Amino acid sequence: MHTLTPPAHCTFDPDDWLRLARQWHPVARACDITGAPAKAVLLDEQLVIYRIHGKVVVARDVCPHRGVPLTLGFHDEEGIICPYHGLRFGEEGRCNRIPSSPGQPVPAKLNLISYQAEERFGLIWVCMAPDAEQPAPLPTMPHWDDAGFQQINCPGFDVNGFAGRQVEGFLDVAHFAWVHTATFADASNQVVPAYNPVETASGFTVDYWSTVSNFAADSPQQAPEGFEWLRRFEMHLPFTATLTIHFPGEARLVIMNAASPVSARKTRMFAPIARNFDLHVPIEDVHAFNLRVFEEDRLMVETQRPERLPLDLTLEAHIPADRSSIAYRRGLKRMGFGEFFLV
Ligand code: FES
């Protein structure tokens, strides 16, 4: 075992970094990981991701021999191969070939530093520093495995901002009428009815009732007159929120907003989606619509100041519609995160 320390040029406070390293974060779509070495950055750490005999390996992207990134290499049936001297790494990141001295036993020091990894909701999740006493649970997602539901996973995309700001925006219901009118919201429906976040073991849930439709702005479909929409948010601290939208009848749309903290200033977004209606609509159309909604948020999230998320509630002004944002900041504070998250 190695002792885990924040990487060089870490953009987080070292204590916050370690707290984050104990949690699960998504790093890639499972469908994008074949045998070949793929690159990701999580919490300022460069990672290599590959598959061997179907099983995924996530490791530090540093060859233990002379420090060349494995993501510059290639792969064969038995693992990924460093481009410099051809060392090969297979299951669990173990070195299984030294071409310059075949037949020699391989010292453990030549193994990659690998991390705990799980596949769930079509994503690869990584926990870099599992807490042996209190292992962090993976987020859950309603309906993903239910009969009649289709699973969709939009390609990951990058946001130039802090994950905490992005997630808080996803929980925010007051910006629909201002930011999302081209996709689903109604510019004249601005009032936010009262709602109450309820604390849970891993964050909080919110049942938010309103008349804001979730049908696409150009859709001929309409909810019955006076229909009340339920949006259930489930916040899994620190950066994964899941929204279940109750459409008329039994139709349900679940969107997971899984924000991966690349650094304190960069975020890679993943969005697994499950739904039980419109199953004939091409998946590319769902990707495109979802991306449009997220793109509408981009300018706000990337330009908010400070970039960090102030956890001291007296540092920003709040309005009654902010109950979720406040619950979010309180939850992060309960987890022990520093006031500012960024250094
Ligand atoms: S640096 Fe990777 S094999 Fe030498």
Ligand SMILES: [Fe+2]
């Ligand atoms: Fe938004």
